[in-house]
Structures are given as structure tokens and as C-alpha cells.
Amino acid sequence: MAFPQTRPDGFMLSEDQALLDLDRCYEWLAGSYWASDRSRETMERSFQNSLVIGAYSPSGEQIGLARAVTDGVTFAWLADVYVDESARGRGIGTWMTGELVAALKANGLRRFMLGTRDAHGVYAKVGFTAPRVPQVLMELDERPTRPNGEDVDPAAFAGRS
Secondary structure, X not given: OOOOEEOOOOOEEEOOHXXXXXXXXXXXXXXXXXXXXXXXXXHHHHHHOOXXXXXXXXXXXXXXXXXXXXXXXXXXXXXXXXXXXXXXXXXXXXXXXXXXXXXXXOOOOOOEEEOXXXXXXXXXXXXXXOOOOHHHOOOOOOOXXXXXXXXXXXXOOOXXX
């Protein structure tokens, strides 16, 4: 992988899970719309079985995370991208997503998917689009937090392909 990475402003990305502030990660995810029903144990197990990168301020404080569920060769599901409110507006989410995708592409990976209700613009900046052929996609989603369609802006990908 191509980590650690440091921007000129001192922000850093690392895939070293020993650096993760698990208490903070759990607090972020427990407050999110997509992972509020996960236990701490479930979060930790999901991290152990995924590629997780942390974003860190110049002082070393963790300010974000992104997780890819992947075999590292053919497919990845991007999940749990989160930037602390104090660090938003600095391009951290786009940077994390772009670097995670680039690192996996360097291994030959060519298919990525994700789900979002409200961050389409972030992911579009690194190449994500609505599915070209949604009729070939299926799901089995039994989460209590599953979107119902009313909480998603159908125009979010309008005109993007």
C-alpha cells in the first residue's frame, strides 16, 4: 500500500491500525446514520477484517477514518468514511477516499462500490458514479438502519455517469 502519506499542511493518512483511536472511531460510528446499531465489538471485528486508514492532524490526533472491505485484488466496498466535524471542509474525506482507491487500484483492483445518503459529491470527485446498469445489482439488507428511499436525494447523481 502507499501509506503513510502526508500532505504539505501536515495531515497524514496511515493504514497502521495500531494508531487508530478506537474509542473515537466508535463514538463517530455510533453517531452516524449508517452504523448507529453496531456494537463496539462489531466495529472492532469489522476493522480487523478490512483495510482501514486513519487520517491524523499535524499534532497526531485522529480526525477521520475510511474502511474498505476487499479481497485486495478484484473488488472493494468502501465503508465507514468519516471526518470529525472539527476537520471538515479541508478535503480530508476526498483525500482519504482517493488515496484508498488509488492504493487498491495499484494492486489491479478495478471494481468499487459504496452506499451514501448524503456525500455523493465527495465520492464523485474521485470517480464514483451511479450504477450504469442498476438492474444487474441486487441486495439483501436486513439492517434496521437501512434507507427507505425517502431519506435519499434522487437528484444527487442527476447528470452524472
